[in-house]
Amino acid sequence: MQLHELKPSHKQKKKKRIGRGGKRGTYSGRGLKGQKSRAGRRLPPAIREVIKRYPKLRGYKFKSQTQSQTSRTSILNVEILEKKFNSGDKVSAETLLEKRLISRIKGRMPVVKILGNGKLTKALNIEGCFFSKKAKELIEKAGGTISR
Numbered sequence: 795m796q797l798h799e800l801k802p803s804h805k806q807k808k809k810k811r812i813g814r815g816g817k818r819g820t821y822s823g824r825g826l827k828g829q830k831s832r833a834g835r836r837l838p839p840a841i842r843e844v845i846k847r848y849p850k851l852r853g854y855k856f857k858s859q860t861q862s863q864t865s866r867t868s869i870l871n872v873e874i875l876e877k878k879f880n881s882g883d884k885v886s887a888e889t890l891l892e893k894r895l896i897s898r899i900k901g902r903m904p905v906v907k908i909l910g911n912g913k914l915t916k917a918l919n920i921e922g923c924f925f926s927k928k929a930k931e932l933i934e935k936a937g938g939t940i941s942r
Contacts, residue, residue: 868896873912
C-alpha cells in the first residue's frame with residue numbers, strides 16, 4: 795500500500811451552502827447584518843493587503859548603517875576579558891572567536907564592543923574593537939593599549 799492509495803473510511807461532510815433561500819428562513823443561517831451576512835467578496839483585494847503591510851514611515855527602504863551594525867554586534871564586558879586573558883595578550887575578534895566568547899552571526903565575523911562592567915587589572919592589547927568610555931578608561935588605567 796502506498797500513500798496515493800489511501801482513502802478515508804468515512805464520507806466527506808458537505809459544506810453548508812448558505813443564503814440560497816429554501817427552508818432556512820429570512821437570514822438563511824447568516825445572522826443579522828454585517829460583512830459576513832452579505833454576499834460577495836469578504837476579504838480585501840490582494841494588492842491592498844500588500845500595500846497595508848508597508849511601513850508608513852519616510853525612508854523605510856533604507857536602513858541606516860547603525861541599525862544594520864547593531865544586529866551584527868557582540869557585546870562583552872571587561873570582567874570577561876579579566877577572567878579569560880593573561881596580561882599582555884592580544885584581544886581581537888579572532889582571539890575572542892577562538893576562545894568561544896563570541897560566535898559568528900549569519901556566517902560573518904561580528905563587530906565587537908567592549909563595555910566597562912567589572913574590574914580590569916591585566917594589561918591587554920586590544921585591536922579592532924569598539925568600546926565605551928568607561929571601558930577605555932579601565933583598559934588604559936590597567937596599562938593596556940588600544941589600536942584600531
